[in-house]
Amino acid sequence: MLLLGIDVGTSSIKVSVVDSATGKNIASASYPEKETEIIAVKNGWAEQSPEMWWSNVQQAILKCNASGKYDPKNIVSIGIAYQMHGLVLVDKNGNSLRNSIIWCDSRAVEIGNKAFADLGEDFCLSHYLNSPGNFTASKLAWVKQNEPEIYAKIDKIMLPGDYIALKLTGEATTSVSALSEGVFWDFEADSLATELMDYYGFSKDLIPEIKPVFSTHGTLSKEISEVLGLKTGVWVSYKAGDQPNNALSLNVTEPGEVAATAGTSGVIYGVTDKLLFDQQSRVNTFAHVSHTKTDSRLGVLLCINGTGSLNRWIKNIGSADMDYKTMNELSATVKEGADGLSVLPFGNGAERMLNNKIVGASLLNIDLNIHSQAHIFRAVQEGIAFAFRYGFDILKENGMQASVIRAGKANLFLSDVFAQSFVNITGVPVELYDNDGSHGAAIGAGIGAGIFASASEAFANSKVMQLIEPKTNNLEEAYQKWAHLLSQKL
Structure with missing residues (x-):
């Protein structure tokens, strides 16, 4: 079938x-x-x-x-x-x-x-x-x-x-x-x-x-x-x-399990069995797919509107033959921190985690004698990773902890620079899987049709493609400077 x-x-x-x-x-x-x-x-x-x-x-x-x-x-x-x-x-x-x-x-x-x-x-x-x-x-x-x-x-x-x-x-x-x-x-x-x-x-x-x-x-x-x-x-x-x-x-259905995605938007999504809410509504809680009247399963969602959309925008204003693979390769030629270049990746509408403010995307601290196209590519990916860290701290304020985050090896997680920056700045390992939304929807159809008794049964053969663990890095200083620039914008 x-x-x-x-x-x-x-x-x-x-x-x-x-x-x-x-x-x-x-x-x-x-x-x-x-x-x-x-x-x-x-x-x-x-x-x-x-x-x-x-x-x-x-x-x-x-x-x-x-x-x-x-x-x-x-x-x-x-x-x-x-x-x-x-x-x-x-x-x-x-x-x-x-x-x-x-x-x-x-x-x-x-x-x-x-x-x-x-x-x-x-x-x-x-x-x-x-x-x-x-x-x-x-x-x-x-x-x-x-x-x-x-x-x-x-x-x-x-x-x-x-x-x-x-x-x-x-x-x-x-x-x-x-x-x-x-x-x-x-x-x-x-x-x-x-x-x-x-x-x-x-x-x-x-x-x-x-x-x-x-x-x-x-x-x-x-x-x-x-x-x-x-x-x-x-x-x-x-x-x-x-x-x-x-x-x-990603078989994230039970309390304490956490997933992430970095497509057009960026999301960290954790499951809880408690009615959690953020007093400022910077992160949001919805009924998860496994939620029932008898077993509360809620998804606590942090959303960043402009992740992949910013990466696409940067690609499109570059040379006509620019592609994501080349962008990722060029970004890897620049050292951590992008020599002081910073990007605020918030150019896709009101950001809930910023109290529904529209702050726009910004490229800051440009040095015309140092910074190249490769610096911009790296600063964009690090800026997106920093936005995830900023939001992850809000999730932690609201009681959401993670010992590991699961993600599909797709979109921005195809970039070694982004994936390692994400792990280094959040301090949480990431497991990458060969799954995506359409595959998950097909499996969901199997559960709904009674072909699978549960998500655990449906994903019994799912294997980790890659485990990315935190490495010694110097991103914290760059992140604090980034956070200061964001506070000035806000």
Whole structure:
């Protein structure tokens, strides 16, 4: 039996087909080849088209099928991972009403901050474990205030993965994990966030049917199965945000286990069984994929918006033939600390860990007689590692400890300079695995379909590719200078 995983990323769609008997990846494909752009009509705005995601999902599946490495008719279940916090609005026919307001969009910050103050900070933190801040509920409030003609047509609100499942099956569902990432869930009441929804004037009818993360969210329609070359009736049996899914793909499901990723955004994600929240809401707590009423499993998430996006920006303004491999090689020719050059990697909207401030990205302390392109590449990767350290210290303030961090050997973790800098400045070893979001989504589909009894069983054959341990280094001084520059910005 084969499992299909779909990862709806900000940059592209990736799909993987996994053999359920071995847990091994048979084939993968991404679409489009060029990284997808973010639509930014105004400063701080960030949107993408849901129809574009759906078209790209279909193209990625067909491209994977064309590899000839498997029979598409042997796929029995589908799992979906998706970029978190995005707002998708659909009408009664399941058609999207506007572009999705995605995770790094900052337009709703003040709306969320006002709700936080009006409802009471202690109330919001104890019930929602977060400030409404810039999350999905506040984005919906922005639409209600600024686009009432669109708001009036809404039948259901969705996260990006809910929308893709709807297009596959024709059924609208969501989960507690998805609702919690939008701040639509009250953990203390174990129900919808009634007070916040009433405050914003939202009807509960806007919420799709709530199902467990691992469950049947619908079956593939006849029309879509014919388009994709799959059997009719294939289950969609798993949906999760990209960071909970990344944790699942690394078998991070139990209290004390910690995962990291450094793609378009950078994240440290730790699992706890306690209702943890940060008094300043600089880190956020959501229901993990393994969360149930009887066994509390919460994901404490630190997010840095501009990690891989900054690395991409630096690549794109370089020479036309520049690639990431060359950038990594050049950065390795420069010594630690980049000869005093510092980068603040915060140019992708309001940063939650910086109290939802927009501080922008900065290249500081440039010496025109010393610093080269290679220095910039190194300073960017070290600056991103320093941002992780800054956030990791906030996690530790909130009781999150880590003896080891698990990550996929992908994106910035392909760079020896970044990976070693991350380990050296946090002081925590990193285990790298050959797993990614689409593979994790496929495994999630297997759990949801009952093929695997648990994540531990599903990842029984997963092996550590590389262990990176802290080495003697001189980064602490560079980090303290970096932190001082950030404090001046703030």
